[in-house]
Amino acid sequence: MGYLPWLVTPACVWLGLFLLLPLVIVLVYSLWESTITGIRPVWGLQNYRRIFEGTLYLRLLAKSLTTAVIVTMLTILIGYPVAYFVARKSGRYKAIFLILVLVPFWTSFLLRNFAWMPVLGTHGVLNQLLVGLRILAQPRPIFLYSDLAVYIGFVHTLLPYLIVPVYVSIEALDPRLIEAAKDLGASKIRTLLHITIPLSMPGIISGSIIVFVNVAGAYVTPRLLGGSSGIMYGNTLADQFGATYDLPFGSALSLILMIIVLLGIGLLKRFASVRGLYGA
Amino acid sequence: MMDVSTEVALAKQGARARLDWFTRLEGCADAFLRSYSILLYFILYAPSLVLGVLSFNDSFTMTLPWRGFTFRWYEALLRHGDVAVSFKHSLGVALSTMFVSTVLGTLCALGMRRRFRGNNWVYEFMLLPLVTPGIISGISVFLLFTHFTIIPSLYGSVLVGHIVFALPYVFLVVYARVQALDPRLEEAALDLGANEARTFFHVTLPLLMPGVVGGALFAFLLSFDEFIRTYFLSGGERTLPMLLWGMLFDVLSPEVAALATVMLCVSIGLLLIAQYWTRK
Numbered sequence: 001m002g003y004l005p006w007l008v009t010p011a012c013v014w015l016g017l018f019l020l021l022p023l024v025i026v027l028v029y030s031l032w033e034s035t036i037t038g039i040r041p042v043w044g045l046q047n048y049r050r051i052f053e054g055t056l057y058l059r060l061l062a063k064s065l066t067t068a069v070i071v072t073m074l075t076i077l078i079g080y081p082v083a084y085f086v087a088r089k090s091g092r093y094k095a096i097f098l099i100l101v102l103v104p105f106w107t108s109f110l111l112r113n114f115a116w117m118p119v120l121g122t123h124g125v126l127n128q129l130l131v132g133l134r135i136l137a138q139p140r141p142i143f144l145y146s147d148l149a150v151y152i153g154f155v156h157t158l159l160p161y162l163i164v165p166v167y168v169s170i171e172a173l174d175p176r177l178i179e180a181a182k183d184l185g186a187s188k189i190r191t192l193l194h195i196t197i198p199l200s201m202p203g204i205i206s207g208s209i210i211v212f213v214n215v216a217g218a219y220v221t222p223r224l225l226g227g228s229s230g231i232m233y234g235n236t237l238a239d240q241f242g243a244t245y246d247l248p249f250g251s252a253l254s255l256i257l258m259i260i261v262l263l264g265i266g267l268l269k270r271f272a273s274v275r276g277l278y279g280a
Numbered sequence: 281m282m283d284v285s286t287e288v289a290l291a292k293q294g295a296r297a298r299l300d301w302f303t304r305l306e307g308c309a310d311a312f313l314r315s316y317s318i319l320l321y322f323i324l325y326a327p328s329l330v331l332g333v334l335s336f337n338d339s340f341t342m343t344l345p346w347r348g349f350t351f352r353w354y355e356a357l358l359r360h361g362d363v364a365v366s367f368k369h370s371l372g373v374a375l376s377t378m379f380v381s382t383v384l385g386t387l388c389a390l391g392m393r394r395r396f397r398g399n400n401w402v403y404e405f406m407l408l409p410l411v412t413p414g415i416i417s418g419i420s421v422f423l424l425f426t427h428f429t430i431i432p433s434l435y436g437s438v439l440v441g442h443i444v445f446a447l448p449y450v451f452l453v454v455y456a457r458v459q460a461l462d463p464r465l466e467e468a469a470l471d472l473g474a475n476e477a478r479t480f481f482h483v484t485l486p487l488l489m490p491g492v493v494g495g496a497l498f499a500f501l502l503s504f505d506e507f508i509r510t511y512f513l514s515g516g517e518r519t520l521p522m523l524l525w526g527m528l529f530d531v532l533s534p535e536v537a538a539l540a541t542v543m544l545c546v547s548i549g550l551l552l553i554a555q556y557w558t559r560k
Contacts, residue, residue: 007391008402011384011447018444019409022420025427078320085317089310097321099555104324106498107547108505110521111540114528115327118334118537123343125330159324188306209411217413219508224528234415241419241512251423254416265411 023258029251039247047252057236057253064233065260068215071154072208075162078155080204083166084196098167105160112157113224120144120152120225145227153221158214162207169203170196205272209265216261233257328544335537342532353538363539366523369434370504373519376435377442377503382496384443385450386488389458410448417441418512425513437513442503449502450495453558457491494558501550505543 033042051057086097104112119125120143127139143149173196181191197204219234226232237257240250338348357363388406392399409417418441425437432438465487469479507521514522520543527536 004394005391005396007387009391011388011451012402012405014384015405015408015444015447018421018424018440019412019417022424023416025423026416026420029423029427081313082317082320085313089313090317097317099552100321101324102555103548103551106501106505106551107328107544108507108521110505110507110525111331111544112328114524114540115331117528117532118342119327119330121343123341125344128344156324156327159320188309213411213413217415219415234413237419238415238512241422247423247426250419254419257413258416261411261413261416 026251026254026258029248030255032248034246034248047249048256050249051252051256057233060231060233060236061256061260064216064218065264067151067154067232068212068264071151071158071215072211074151074155075159075211076204076208079159079162079207080166080197083163083203084170086163087167087170101160101163101167104157105164109157110220113153113221116149116153116156116225117144120149144225145230147226147230149225150222150230150232153225154215154218157221158211161210161214162204165206165210166200166203169200169206173199201272205268209268212264212268213261216264217257331537332541332544335534335541337534337537340533342534342537353534354542356535357538357542360535362518362523363520366518366520369517370520373434373439373442374500374503376439377446378496378500380439381443381446381450381499382492385447385495385499386454386492388451389454392455393458393461406451407448409444414508415512417444418509421509422512432513432515434514434517434519437515438510438519441509441513442506445506445509446499446502450499453495453498454488454491457488461487490557490560494554497550497554497557501547501554504550505547 029039030047031041031043031045033040033044033046082101086094086101090097117124121127122139122141122144124144126143127136130136131139177195177199178191181195186194217234218232219238222230222232222235233253234257237250237253240246240253244250334342334344335353336349336351337344337346338350338352339345388402392402421437421441421444422432425432430436461484466479466483469483470476474482505521506519507525510519510522511525518526520539524536524539524543527539
């Protein structure tokens, strides 16, 4: 069966053509220049100079990355207990809880973002509730189109992407390790901190990568929920291919984002293996 | 001085009291975790439920107050010409994505069955689309088509982008199934005189089928709901998510909520079917 490995060729060729080659073209275009007459292949760093010499794009990038880090940490804090619960404490209802967390995972990202608009809007559910409970005198337009809304949108839509990998890694833990810890006298908290969490690190890292990548390159959430002040790197990036139509500049912005995302992933993975050495 | 037996009895009582307190604390912690998780599940679903409720509201805007129950927004959807056209587009692209990515992904998963040099590289490569932000994916393929002056189209650029997106998911689902295959079943078939082709079609493939079907359904789902890549890759034709996006920047009527609810129900229905198949 020596031919077997060759079966991977079609898929690899497809990805090579439609994932790698496009990225190469992005790189090439980022070194070119956009003029009134068209795109000129000047092979220079003018686009990058424009990005790094001003503060606008760097500030947006910093904002996107900080948001990404914060959202990642929030989803871990909020989501880990849920994953732990489903994996180890849900008893007879495990299958139900599992399906219930998979449903958001597989339904439209756009829809789940959009769903917050009638909740946070000026005439939305939240305002109606607060006015009804007499906490507010009148509906306030401060909930939607704000940083708060964007954070809520991110955490809410990305939580399942963290819970599922973490669940898988907790589920895969050998229960005898936990038993051994108990037999040796460890308290529940100690077991959690020193055994369960370190051993579920691969799941935490995988989930974190997905969340981080999604926030760093986000377009939909800030556009729908952020209003005019909620612009993030992804929105400016998208503009270069829409209204502005500066393909070389947009390519430069894209490449920077891609490099940062890859660096971030590398860092997260390195963090995992170091922890692995230390904790194991 | 107390006799030994009384001292022991008292010590045991103290130990038992401490144990009871500890056990009760653990019980409290478990109950707390359960409540927390259930609350979180509710928050995960609440906005979508709000959308569902508002789609039946007999009011001209997608807000409260509740003015009565009506089906008219769903009727309006049926009469809305754009909706039918976009639905057809989404369906066509999703089906095509399903076929191509299932074939590519299954072949690749089969090829990965035994270790070979570069095995790990192929695996990481297949997962690369997962860590590429949606906008980068869309933009890079857009550039590819633009560079070679190929006009963006539904069954061209959009389809290509969707297949790249869905491929890792199909691959992972089928790969898990491939790994779980018992080689002895195929060996038995070969021992009984079947040649390799016969073994493949009558033993291997049927065993893999539930995973392949499940993966195919996931690919369909992913393509049907996909927005951000489609946004950059489409020519003039719109898929259902794109149509929805266009409606979000106008005055929101419950018709939008109805469309969202229908899309959610379709996704959930397909997901349950896919889950059923992957668990067979």
